[in-house]
Amino acid sequence: MSINRRQFLRRAGVITALGLGSSFVISGFRKKEVAEAAGFAKAPKDMPAKRWAMVVDMSKFKTEADMNKVVEACHKLHNVPDFGNPKDEIKWIWKDDYHHTFAGGFNEYLDENVMHSPFLVTCNHCDNPPCVKACPTQATFKRPDGIVAMDFHRCIGCRFCMAACPFSARSFNFKDPRTHIDEISPEYPTRTPGVVEKCNFCYERLADGLQPVCVEQSNGGLIFGDLDDPNSEVRKIISTKLTIRRKPELGTQPCVYYLVGGGEHD
Amino acid sequence: MYKGGKIIASLIIFAALFTIPFFYNMGKVNAGPDVALDTPAIQRLPASEQQCVESPEFMKENHMQLLNQWREEAVRNGQTVYINSQGKKFDISLQDTCLKCHATESASNPVVLNNPANSTGVSNPALNASPEFCASCHDYSAVKPLCWTCHFEPKEAVK
Numbered sequence: 001m002s003i004n005r006r007q008f009l010r011r012a013g014v015i016t017a018l019g020l021g022s023s024f025v026i027s028g029f030r031k032k033e034v035a036e037a038a039g040f041a042k043a044p045k046d047m048p049a050k051r052w053a054m055v056v057d058m059s060k061f062k063t064e065a066d067m068n069k070v071v072e073a074c075h076k077l078h079n080v081p082d083f084g085n086p087k088d089e090i091k092w093i094w095k096d097d098y099h100h101t102f103a104g105g106f107n108e109y110l111d112e113n114v115m116h117s118p119f120l121v122t123c124n125h126c127d128n129p130p131c132v133k134a135c136p137t138q139a140t141f142k143r144p145d146g147i148v149a150m151d152f153h154r155c156i157g158c159r160f161c162m163a164a165c166p167f168s169a170r171s172f173n174f175k176d177p178r179t180h181i182d183e184i185s186p187e188y189p190t191r192t193p194g195v196v197e198k199c200n201f202c203y204e205r206l207a208d209g210l211q212p213v214c215v216e217q218s219n220g221g222l223i224f225g226d227l228d229d230p231n232s233e234v235r236k237i238i239s240t241k242l243t244i245r246r247k248p249e250l251g252t253q254p255c256v257y258y259l260v261g262g263g264e265h266d
Numbered sequence: 267m268y269k270g271g272k273i274i275a276s277l278i279i280f281a282a283l284f285t286i287p288f289f290y291n292m293g294k295v296n297a298g299p300d301v302a303l304d305t306p307a308i309q310r311l312p313a314s315e316q317q318c319v320e321s322p323e324f325m326k327e328n329h330m331q332l333l334n335q336w337r338e339e340a341v342r343n344g345q346t347v348y349i350n351s352q353g354k355k356f357d358i359s360l361q362d363t364c365l366k367c368h369a370t371e372s373a374s375n376p377v378v379l380n381n382p383a384n385s386t387g388v389s390n391p392a393l394n395a396s397p398e399f400c401a402s403c404h405d406y407s408a409v410k411p412l413c414w415t416c417h418f419e420p421k422e423a424v425k
Contacts, residue, residue, distance in 0.1 A: 039349045040339045040343070040345035040347065040348060040349065040358075041345060041347040041349060041355070042344065042345060042346065042347065043346045043347055043357070044347075046344070046346070141342065143344060144344075145344075149341070151337075151341045151342060152416065153337060153341070178415075184418070186361070186418050189361075189416040189417045189418065190415075190416050191416060192412075192415045192416055203344070207344065207346050
């Protein structure tokens with residue numbers, strides 16, 4: 001038996017229509033969404049804010065031990081592993097020198113103390129975060145309260161965000177982090193190999209009505225609050241004192257402000 | 267047919283070999299997974315809290331979608347409270363809400379950190395041979411959830 005072109009096309013069309021139609025019959029009537037929930041809500045103690053920001057008052061950090069305390073508290077709480085070598089280092093908040101912190105701000109008459117003391121640096125939770133733009137899976141995203149957060153479930157480890165971040169605030173888990181955590185903190189999950197991580201402004205603590213752990217451990221050296229609220233302490237400091245930010249010329253609008261050598265404030 | 271006899275004979279032998287497992291297991295009753303919904307951990311709870319976030323039938327069918335919804339809402343939308351179909355509120359937390367009831371025998375399962383034999387580092391409710399939870403069904407259906415590569419068992423278990 002042989003068929004001509006017209007018959008062939010007609011039969012192919014009928015079969016295609018049958019196939020598409022039956023697949024609709026099978027899947028179209030099935031309920032797709034399983035939500036039985038009445039809904040979702042914010043935690044009762046959740047602290048609302050429009051723009052979380054942080055001020056680092058360098059005058060309150062007299063010694064390096066003061067800074068180490070802050071770094072250790074954060075890394076302990078969030079199960080940040082210590083691989084013991086700088087190449088694999090994972091950091092959420094860390095110390096860096098003047099040149100790396102405020103690149104381009106150098107002049108030869110700069111105060112010796114400022115030049116040679118370390119600065120506390122962390123993710124700046126920028127208003128225009130380049131990491132969010134670079135992320136192909138939206139694992140990194142900006143929350144309505146200004147926090148640049150990560151969904152570790154969705155991170156595929158492409159490290160575009162690390163290349164995009166001008167502050168080196170992101171670290172990659174080249175190895176299994178679980179075997180390099182001295183003391184597991186059950187308050188926060190660990191990560192897996194192949195996932196990027198960074199500071200999250202402790203949004204899990206904000207939902208419980210707590211301040212970020214670094215702020216709690218800083219003896220007033222770190223001030224955290226809502227920039228959008230004219231009565232917040234951060235807003236008052238930033239609007240009355242001269243503060244500087246890291247690499248403002250890049251236009252990412254960092255939300256971590258530094259009070260450097262500005263003398264005492266209340 | 268050219269060499270028809272050999273071809274047909276080979277086909278019959280092939281079909282017989284291929285279907286041996288089906289005939290071998292025919293008529294044998296396969297014991298399904300043993301999911302205990304009335305464990306000591308659950309019995310210890312007050313009566314008002316013994317009910318899961320949704321009905322057992324719903325959870326059996328849809329717990330994976332529910333967990334995905336919880337993840338999206340908690341991580342991406344900052345909504346950390348789930349209001350169920352009865353209007354009851356639950357904290358969205360795998361560790362503190364789900365595993366409060368569906369824990370393995372935490373006390374007898376100390377954490378085995380740094381143990382290379384344990385691929386995930388921490389005792390794993392989804393893989394442990396516990397009659398109580400994830401493992402019983404997930405072993406049966408050979409589905410390995412990855413929750414426990416990052417998340418922990420309840421706080422008491424980790425100490």
